Amino acid sequence: MKFATLPNGTPDGRLHLVSRDLTRSAPAQTAKTMQAALENWSVIEPRLKVEYEALNTGGGDPFDAAKALAPLPRAWQWLDGSAFDSHGDLMDKVFGMEKKERNPKPLMYQGVSDTFYSARSDIPFVSTDDGIDFEGEFGVITDAVPINASKATAAEHIRLIVQINDWSLRKIAPVEMKTGFGWVQAKPPCGMAPVAVTPDELGVYWRDCRVDLPLNVKWNGKQFGTANGYAMSFGFDDLVVHAAYSRNLVAGTVLGSGTVSNPTYREVGSSCIAERRGIEIVDHGKPRTDYMAFGDTVSMDVRLPDGSPVFGELLETVVRT
């Protein structure tokens, strides 16, 4: 199934089913909001499927992704991982750190979840001095996961896959990281591509609880990266297990992969500017690429090999507060 949330004047918007080809949508009859659907997922899933199949055979209204809110416009919890080793290894190299023994546990921090920006938002920033950067990620949304869940249980509770833009302030990030407390100022709210999909929509490209598809990133309309989402050192099931060790996860918990990165980043490019700058530092001793300026745009898009759209395009613009 594919879902979007359209604005209706409330913070949570109105849940819609979206046709597989993203051309049409219809209000979900079984649940008013995405949060409500997630709170009752296992019960209502069969009825949602009936609605979805009906929509795919015709009916509904034209779907305008540009009008959609984030599929889940606010969530009780957002936990972001950093599961792509090629990114972490490069960053360690850049900062002159010795090659660390790989952490046996996933890296994860908790970020702001009361707002997920829509895919066509103007994103407000105080100053370009803070090093404004995008981070293209994949994410999952769970329904309720019990504390200390097993890996199999965790996988069952992954109900939706989303595509996320984790906005980051790179000049603040290392300062906050040094405290050991993680990031607050360095991590404003994220954006989310307009459509959330159930794992079965990816077919064989949802593999080992990872998205085996390239994330196409453009900066100001120019190709920036096409890294594939499969290279995670931990799958999303592992991330859920890690998160749920000492807490129940409420329905609507969002977990992120961290910036999508491949060891072949010189060929496939990157999903954030920080990584490109890291490569430049390694190659030339210093970065050649600046961070984003006011007015800059970033777009992210994911397609199946046959060209059909998955999450719809995210296209966000950096603006001054």
Added chain:
Amino acid sequence: MKFATLPNGTPDGRLHLVSRDLTRSAPAQTAKTMQAALENWSVIEPRLKVEYEALNTGGGDPFDAAKALAPLPRAWQWLDGSAFDSHGDLMDKVFGMEKKERNPKPLMYQGVSDTFYSARSDIPFVSTDDGIDFEGEFGVITDAVPINASKATAAEHIRLIVQINDWSLRKIAPVEMKTGFGWVQAKPPCGMAPVAVTPDELGVYWRDCRVDLPLNVKWNGKQFGTANGYAMSFGFDDLVVHAAYSRNLVAGTVLGSGTVSNPTYREVGSSCIAERRGIEIVDHGKPRTDYMAFGDTVSMDVRLPDGSPVFGELLETVVRT
């Protein structure tokens, strides 16, 4: 004004006004839930005050703090500081770190906010091997704070003061801290004392956006600490400014002081076991106090100098999941 939330079968419960002496309560007529009140605070505050004054002159029902939920049973955001230098300095000493230059910014991480345990909860933990510890804190709840707010604006938006028990797993905390990503597993949901109060209820004991009152902590009924909340190196207004630098704070954002600690900890005691163990390590080369066992209780209580109660007593019990 003083507020509590009583159970009514919904996750957010039913907002009640509580008499100044915590003996009686009445359902708030102006707002059904604490979250709803905070979303419309500046408009409804005068009407809530009328309700509160009426309750203080009589009427209402007997207030049973033991039945109350957390005053805000779930929040969109929980940002916890670490604003007591005597605690940080001691921890640095214990870990053999050289005396760091004080961070010019507050220390702060984002924690789980979808659940605040009631003041009389059984708190589930997987294993005592994780080093189960309490942390007595003060906290504030804001209404909506605009991004990049000034200190004066921040102070205006502090609507409520609460008392928090920040449950912590001490064996996991340093491992997560070393990653720089902050804590996920080491920080299960917090408890909250049953009553939230407006700053004016503290009179002169709300000073420089700090709570100038001792936090009385008992472990298994035995006196453990009476550290005063005034010794914060940053006031709650500073914490709000820090948090809002790159994000709007939604109504119902909760910010914590970090474990209450005084330079005189040898006399006044501590608000968490980790600090007592730190003192023991400094004095005797190793800790003599274990962390909590299943069945252990911790209580926290705050009184005005005349003995009158402020937040009501928190009394939580450690249980096995």
